[in-house]
Amino acid sequence: MEFSFNTDPENDFALGLHRRGRFDEIFNLNECYLTSETDPEIVKWFRTFVKESGMSAYNVTEHTGFLRFLMIRHTQNTNQIMLNIVTVDGEIINLEKLIDDVKSKFPEVVTIVQNINNQKSNISKGEKEFIHYGDGFIEERILDCRFRIYANSFFQTNSLQTENLYKTAFELIQPNQNDRLLDLYCGAGTIGLTAAKMVDEVIGVELEPTAIEAARENAKLNNINNATFYTGLAQELLRNNPEILNGVNSIITDPPRAGMHKKALKALVEHDHKRLVYISCNPSTFARDAQILVDSGYSLGKVIPVDMFPHTMHIELVSIFER
Ligand SMILES: C[S@@+](CC[C@H](N)C(=O)[O-])C[C@H]1O[C@@H](n2cnc3c(N)ncnc32)[C@H](O)[C@@H]1O
Structure with a gap:
């Protein structure tokens, strides 16, 4: 705080x-x-x-x-x-x-x-x-993984509810050993790294170089060798680096309050994957992006609220989109 x-x-x-x-x-x-x-x-x-x-x-x-x-x-x-x-x-x-x-x-x-x-x-x-x-860092445990947290990299503020949030996301995405999972807007890699043992490969995409440095360090700290991280704007990386989406069949996206950039959504919509889990801390930008996904042929399944910020008006949600 x-x-x-x-x-x-x-x-x-x-x-x-x-x-x-x-x-x-x-x-x-x-x-x-x-x-x-x-x-x-x-x-x-x-x-x-x-x-x-x-x-x-x-x-x-x-x-x-x-x-x-x-x-x-x-x-x-x-x-x-x-x-x-x-x-x-x-x-x-x-x-x-x-x-x-x-x-x-x-x-x-x-x-x-x-x-x-x-x-x-x-x-x-x-x-x-x-x-x-x-x-210069503190260390937190989320599910079975250890994470180093630095002053300037994003980390969820409520670890106990973060565990519930991630467990809910995994129940919806149903990871399996053949999956190539894209962790979009990955911060310090927390979602992808806690899922890494359940899938074949994890790809993380994040704008902040310090967060990506922390993600790579956190992968080592947890002996995870099947995670690759890319630094840059999601909307540009998805368009210019086709290897990121190549073979991906599951996506977890967790954008900032402003929601996803239209070009990032377009890249996802044009790609062939089976499941997309959208985590949002802002229901109104989520509603805007959900409309675009539904208009592009996805069906929206469950939308589950998670009280990440108790005693405040803010609410986080996890949702599942399928083709
Ligand atoms: C809500 S946080 C999600 C972090 C992570 N998934 C977690 O659970 O800890 C959103 C992240 O998106 C990053 N970000 C913001 N705009 C971005 C963009 N255009 N492209 C890629 N990453 C972006 C932020 O730096 C931040 O780390």
């Missing part, structure tokens, strides 16, 4: 969450029912640490100040925490004390990194990363 900084005329600065619909209003978070009990304690401790050390908070309208975000990645199955402090260029004051405090107060924290974002865009992804403590 990402906690944001902003200056606040009444109390020097705030560290917490955005008020709904406001990019420039942050409230101080003290309790949170979405995360583990530890995470709000880290937020409260960090707020005090920042006050005592005199570091400045970033102002999102004037683009001044130093600290932009505190990102906490906390695994549910292995109970490891990464702290990612996102700042503009500059050094964290009293870094040694910060590391000592963390070690004594929050032993679950295994790594602390600093990401530098000098851009105006209010995102936590950095242009540069410094590892201040630990190895």
Whole structure:
């Protein structure tokens, strides 16, 4: 979860969450029912640490100040925490004390990194990363596989429900030992790698080079030798690299909230495979893409909601399309 900084005329600065619909209003978070009990304690401790050390908070309208975000990645199955402090260029004051405090107060924290974002865009992804403590990654277990998670690569936020999501996807796709499975929008390769033992071969396609690096590393970590990963835009790779779809008979696609690019959908529709499982975190773009698939000759089977984000209005879904 990402906690944001902003200056606040009444109390020097705030560290917490955005008020709904406001990019420039942050409230101080003290309790949170979405995360583990530890995470709000880290937020409260960090707020005090920042006050005592005199570091400045970033102002999102004037683009001044130093600290932009505190990102906490906390695994549910292995109970490891990464702290990612996102700042503009500059050094964290009293870094040694910060590391000592963390070690004594929050032993679950295994790594602390600093990401530098000098851009105006209010995102936590950095242009540069410094590892201040630990190895720069945390490790999670999903089904039978181990995964290394880095600060900037996508990983599902709710591991327990991710296991349910993937199991549901596998029940729908019914993998078997002769299948060549395409894991489209594969992130760090989690779907394909957890399915790898059930199929002959896995192909992963993903835009983010760091996620693909993690996917390759995760394949090695799990002794998986039947997975190949491609980096680039799905819509371009599917068109320009025919070997990706060659022999594929099952596809699991898991696009971002914007849904699938029309050209990527077109490449799938023109290809001859038997099953397509579509995982979506945005029912409205899913509905748009489902219409295109149905108009192109697929029939839509089950659509199963999965509550990946409990206590929020968001819903994930898994669906099956067959010719
Ligand atoms: C919802 S995540 C799915 C990740 C993965 N399937 C998982 O379960 O962890 C969507 C992924 O699509 C990637 N992505 C976004 N646009 C893309 C594009 N045009 N082509 C390929 N990958 C893209 C993102 O970087 C992100 O990793």
